[in-house]
Amino acid sequence: MCYFLFPGISSPLHMTISQSLAKIIEIMANNTPHLSLCVTTTDFEKVAKDVLPEKSWVYASSSAATGLSMRSNLDDWSLINFRPRILRRVDRMDTRRSILGHTSQFPFFVSAMGTLGSSHPGAEPLLVRGATRKGMHTMISTASTKPLEEIMDAHREEQRLLNNQSPANLSFQLYVPEDRARAKSLIQRVKAAGYQSLWVTVDTSTLGKRTADRYLQAQENLNADQGGSARDIHNENDFAPAFGGRQVPGSVDAGLTWEDLKWISQEWNGPLVLKGIQSVEDVKLAVQHGVQGILLSNHGGRQIHSAPSSLMTLLEIRKYYPEAFDKLQVFVDGGLRDGADVLKALCLGATAVGVGRPYYYALAAYGAEGVERCTDILAEEVEITMKMLGVTSLDQLRPEMINTSRLENEMWRPAFEKSKL
Ligand SMILES: Cc1cc2nc3c(=O)[nH]c(=O)nc-3n(C[C@H](O)[C@H](O)[C@H](O)COP(=O)(O)O)c2cc1C
Numbered sequence: 492m493c494y495f496l497f498p499g500i501s502s503p504l505h506m507t508i509s510q511s512l513a514k515i516i517e518i519m520a521n522n523t524p525h526l527s528l529c530v531t532t533t534d535f536e537k538v539a540k541d542v543l544p545e546k547s548w549v550y551a552s553s554s555a556a557t558g559l560s561m562r563s564n565l566d567d568w569s570l571i572n573f574r575p576r577i578l579r580r581v582d583r584m585d586t587r588r589s590i591l592g593h594t595s596q597f598p599f600f601v602s603a604m605g606t607l608g609s610s611h612p613g614a615e616p617l618l619v620r621g622a623t624r625k626g627m628h629t630m631i632s633t634a635s636t637k638p639l640e641e642i643m644d645a646h647r648e649e650q651r652l653l654n655n656q657s658p659a660n661l662s663f664q665l666y667v668p669e670d671r672a673r674a675k676s677l678i679q680r681v682k683a684a685g686y687q688s689l690w691v692t693v694d695t696s697t698l699g700k701r702t703a704d705r706y707l708q709a710q711e712n713l714n715a716d717q718g719g720s721a722r723d724i725h726n727e728n729d730f731a732p733a734f735g736g737r738q739v740p741g742s743v744d745a746g747l748t749w750e751d752l753k754w755i756s757q758e759w760n761g762p763l764v765l766k767g768i769q770s771v772e773d774v775k776l777a778v779q780h781g782v783q784g785i786l787l788s789n790h791g792g793r794q795i796h797s798a799p800s801s802l803m804t805l806l807e808i809r810k811y812y813p814e815a816f817d818k819l820q821v822f823v824d825g826g827l828r829d830g831a832d833v834l835k836a837l838c839l840g841a842t843a844v845g846v847g848r849p850y851y852y853a854l855a856a857y858g859a860e861g862v863e864r865c866t867d868i869l870a871e872e873v874e875i876t877m878k879m880l881g882v883t884s885l886d887q888l889r890p891e892m893i894n895t896s897r898l899e900n901e902m903w904r905p906a907f908e909k910s911k912l
Contacts, residue, residue, distance in 0.1 A: 526857050526864050532828050532849040535861060539610075539852035546707060547609040550736070551851045553703035554792040561792025563800040564826030570897045571802075571835045576881030584874050585884040587658075588843050591688045591762040591783060591820060594658045595843065596626030597870055598885055599833050601862075602788075602824045602845030603664035603690065603766070605634025605731060610855040616645030618854050621862025623649040623659040625870075630690055630845065633666040633677070634731035643684045662688040664766060666695060666732045667751070669744045677730055678758045689759045690786060691752075694767025695732065696745040699794040704736030752780050764822070767794070769804050771811045777819065784820040784842075791825055791847050799903070801825035802836070806895060806902055809839050816840040830872025837885055838893045 523542060529535055540548055554561035588598040601622055608614040614636040622629045623646050631642055646661050663686040667674050681689065732742035744751075756763050764784035765777050777785045787805050789798035799807075801823045808815050815821060823836045824845030836844045846869070853861030877883070880892060 523856060526860055529853075529857075529861075529864055530868065532846070532853075532865055532868055535849055535852035535856050535865060538856035543610070543855050547855070549703045549707050550606065550609055551604075551848060551855075553701040553736075555699040555701060555794060555798075556796035557702070558792065560789050560794070560796060560798040560800075561826070563798075563803070564789065564792055565828070566826075567800040567802040567898060568826060568829075568832040568835060572894045573831070573835075573876075573880055574892050574894055575879055576892075579881040579883075581878045581881060581883055583883055584877055586870065586873055586877070588885055590628055590843050591662075591764070593628070593660050593687055595628045596658055597866070597873065598837055598843040599827070599846055599869055599873075600628040600662075600843060601630060601850045602786075602791075602847040603630040603632035603692075604847055604851055605632040605733075606636050607632075607851070607854065608636030610851050611858055613854075613858055615642045617859045618850065618862055619646045619659075619661060620649045621854075621859035622866070623657050624653065624859070625863055625866040626658045627866055628660055628662065630662045630664050631686070632664050633692075633728075634733070635728060638728055639663065639681060639686070640684050643686070647685075660687045662686055662690055662764075664690045664692055665755075666692055666730065666742060667744045667747055667755070668730060669741045669746070671754075673730075674744075674755075675758050678755070682759065682761070688762035688764060688783075689755075690764040690766045690784075691755060692766045692790075693747070694769065694788065694790050694794045695743055696747070697743070698733050698736075698738040699790070700796070701736055701793060708736055749776060749780055752782065756782075764820075769795075769799055769801075771804075771807045774808050774812055774815050778815060782819060784822060785815075786822040786824060786845065787841075788824045788845070803898065803902060805836060805839050805841060806898055809890065810899075810902065813840070830869050830874070831876045833869065833873055834876050834880065834888060835893055837888045838890055839895075840890070 523538055586597050588595050601618065607618055611617055615631060616637055619629050619642055631639060635642060643661060650657055663681045730742065732739055762783040764786055765782055766786040767788050767790060768774060768777060768785045769789060774785060787801045789795065789801055792798065805823050820842040821840060822843055822845060823841045824847060827833055827844050827846055828849060833844050849865050850862060853865040857864065882888060
């Protein structure tokens with residue numbers, strides 16, 4: 492049984508009977524499987540594939556080159572086994588986590604995904620309504636379909652409906668544009684709207700070469716009527732770095748360096764996280780530059796081809812620079828599809844993890860209820876696994892509770908014994 496903060500609150504209660512009926516008819520007409528038939532987070536993908544226009548499906552599912560970076564994200568979690576402990580009192584569970592000073596009901600959050608209007612017409616506002624009902628934090632992308640203020644309004648309105656009982660909050664993912672004045676004005680807007688933390692994406696000096704996107708573009712170019720089947724490819728903001736897999740000039744500053752963190756943090760004046768770190772050397776630099784958090788990520792395998800999986804980067808830090816976990820909060824995203832994966836990351840020292848595509852697909856297939864269901868699935872798996880591991884709260888998780896030997900064999904090693912990290 493899950494101890495949710497607001498067990499009775501789920502969207503069906505907000506619906507009138509006629510709304511519910513309309514929903515059932517809509518689902519039957521679409522031939523969409525009943526939501527309860529989704530029992531793992533990967534089940535949403537199959538349903539989404541059926542309901543999404545080709546262009547949206549390609550946008551969400553695509554990855555760099557042959558898909559190696561995405562596949563290693565997915566596969567590496569399965570190379571770790573637990574070392575469960577028995578006969579410990581596990582009749583009460585606490586799955587809450589403090590993320591950058593704010594409690595979340597769970598040790599996972601939704602990672603930034605651009606252009607959610609291509610997933611569902613309700614876009615980001617609908618996503619955050621579902622997340623807020625569950626007490627889960629959400630990271631909103633610079634490339635959101637809806638304006639960042641409208642997304643915050645949806646979150647606040649949902650909070651009001653919940654008597655401000657949800658611990659959920661919104662953070663903002665920043666793509667730094669070339670024009671410094673534009674960048675500063677965006678940061679000021681984010682601050683004024685009330686976002687809690689700023690996550691600067693640092694793995695996107697240019698847009699990755701996404702094979703499926705390229706095929707689609709080539710086809711569109713050949714096609715006289717130029718596609719246009721995606722639900723919404725034009726965002727209501729000017730800061731999106733790409734549309735339909737095509738980079739917008741000036742939208743991402745390839746000249747960005749560590750030095751720029753100074754003006755960004757001055758402008759923001761709040762918790763700052765670097766999203767997209769992929770080596771222990773850069774973790775050291777992040778610590779030196781005084782950021783509050785790092786998100787180990789290869790952008791869901793969408794950026795550099797042959798990237799380390801985010802789990803491999805996490806292991807690298809655990810091995811070569813474990814002090815990092817005391818100096819800043821470490822987050823991970825990429826390929827996490829089960830509550831057990833979440834706990835493996837936490838055993839290695841992660842504060843919390845981000846989840847991307849499962850939420851895109853859940854939103855596409857079932858709207859806010861899909862988002863809630865996806866959260867319930869992960870939450871239940873976290874709780875089941877904690878019980879069988881023999882822990883009652885997340886701070887009891889330890890590296891000794893997992894066997895990482897198989898992955899360690901493939902982990903990077905300094906080429907020379909004396910080489911400096
Ligand atoms: C459809 C889609 C859009 C994304 N858009 C962004 C974005 O706008 N900014 C960003 O920093 N990362 C973006 N990402 C990367 C995610 O934040 C996250 O790193 C990744 O999805 C995690 O991997 P997962 O999908 O396997 O869970 C996007 C990922 C997907 C799938």
